[in-house]
Amino acid sequence: MKRTLYNEDHEAFRVSVRGWLEREVTPRLDEFIEAKAIPRDVWIEAGKQGFLGLEIEDEYGGSQADDYRFNAVMSEELSRVSAALSSCLGIHADIVAPYLRDLCTEEQKQRWLPAFCTGELVTAIGMTEPSGGSDLAALKTTAVRDGDVWVLNGSKTFITNGYSADLVVVAARTTPGSGARGISLFGVEATMEGFSRGRKLDKVGQTESDTSELFFDNVRVPMANLIGELDRGFIHMMERLPQERLGAAVSNIAHAAGILDETLDYIKERKAFGQPVGSFQHNKFLAAELVTKIEVSQAFVDQCVLAFNEGTLTAVDAAKAKWWSAEIQNDVIDACVQLYGGYGYMNEYRVARAWRDARVTKIWAGSNEIMKELIGRDLGL
Template identity: 55%
Template sequence: MRSDLFTDEHELFRDSVRRFVDREVAPNVEQWEHAGRIDPKLWRTAGEQGLLGLAVPEAFGGGGSADYRFRCVVMEELARVGAASVNVALGGFDDLIGPYLVDLGTEEQKQRWLPGLCAGKKGAAIAMTEPGAGSDLRGIQTTAVHDGNAWILNGSKTFITGGGRADVIIVVARTDPKAGARGFSLFVVEGSMPGFTRGRALDKLGQRAEDVSELFFANVRVPTANLLGVEGGGLGHLMERLPKERMSIAYYGLAAAEAALCWTVDYTKARRAFGRPIAEFQNSKFTLAEMATELDVTRAYLDRAVLALNEGRLSAVDAAKAKWWATELQQRVISRCLQLHGGYGYMREYPIARAFVDARVQTIYGGTTEIMKEIIGRSIVR
């Protein structure tokens, strides 16, 4: 399926990305999944290829293009080979951490952290989720208390993507218990700071190659120079950037579902039963037709949302619509594709099996489907 979203420039970029994925990612995905970790060399290689920090200004080592379609190309090429873990690992910087540092960082902060991150020499993470506060960000209990020229940080975070290897961690903490939504701030914790420790790498159902960890902060002394953005503006900063995060999840969901359908079309044409390809059975044709139609309709909406994101007018509501619809569709399509693979679909040697477990978290992280519907419903009745 080819989208009208892309120009010749994007397709030239795709050629480069495809060569990188075929050379550096596809041959190693299965090994990384079994090992539970991606080879750290991948970040440096990606940095050398200019695939990290696509929207980061060139002055700080990035690609200098705010056109989100370049990220969409990367997501499609990774989805093509079933590399969901790698997409999360590389996209975590471009879609989450990078925008915070670029938009909110001081000149000194950008110079200190961005070049190493764009080069793949350093890792980054954002630590929002806590054991007792997932989608409910106002329930965050990690605290930061002002003490002279520093903040004293205490608390814990969980389900932190990239936390095990991160050198730069954006942490959301409560700075004023009496200020309500204005009582949270963002801090950049560096991996070598005393009192900061990493817990176990969590044993996940899918996306097993990507590191997801627990993080602990025990009287970590964070210099005031590491406050990111405005004191008390933490929740506002998060809300402003959630649409981009949710679009990245939505877009990968669509790309992964499209890839699954392509694998399935090829499989059903080649696999024979009762003397003919299973693609020729009416049930198979109807199922393929339904999935292709749903994906085409969804692509039309997401293409429009990507262009809106580029123009700075993608609303939180529209991003929520894209996120819940595309990820729920991803679940349905991949499940039906697995069914068409029959018993082979249950074997991990087939990419559809890994795609099935990798997809499950898509309706959970970045805000659950239920939270997305709450955001949309609230806007309707308000």
């Protein structure tokens, strides 16, 4: 089905993102996997191309696109090349960006945003802790006021860009015993004394992204690094999670659609019993189902993008888009592995890597169970 989401400006932007990926990224993917990280020169080059500051005002070096469709194009193109690259750049440019743009003071913006846009300052967001990620209100990292600083103690885990980030937006408890109402956000700079990182975590998939534990041992964070309002960090996060979930949905569908396209080519060429494997009725019907699943899901996600642009995307619709797209992505890619036969289980084939890369999307950005919890509550249940 022809999509009507994008106009010629978005398609022109897609051409430039795709060109950059083909020139600078695709030939180096094995290097990224080996390093378990996106090298800094790739960030810097992405910054030069204007890909990191889509949401940032032009006075700080961004392009202030004010149109989520550019983020979506970016996310689709990255996901088709590498789900992990999409996660790393997405955390920075699509997830952290709105926190800095909406909540930072003028002084903070001047301090952080120009380098954020050039890729010299890589960011991460630390919500999840070893004791749990779903129940954010129960987080244990503390920030205690001492004169004109906040003293942070605790740890975070599974943090995307955690190993390479220069600035981490950290959620910490500022008022003990007051649940969701006592949490605040801080900009923790990697150079601060008492801040350290664990190893790059050894993941099942998305190897080329650096995912890390972070430790805060009496980190003295200046008052000037409080992001947003004191004790309103939970609300700041809740207000921005729909955008994170929309981004996840866009990326999930694009990732699966890319692998499905490659699989359709493969089953037209690969022969068994003297005929293309795609021509067996079972496989033909399976391919028909997979294409339908992608296109029907895409229509819902595209509608969510438009609603987001209009300021009407609800947290519940974003939750539907997130869990559904994650299920479809995993179902479709699993079926693609089957259609590739034994080659589908070989790491040198993109389909095999995609299968491992996809699994996390049902877990992160709010697990699929938590998404259904939100939707169920909205039904009055």
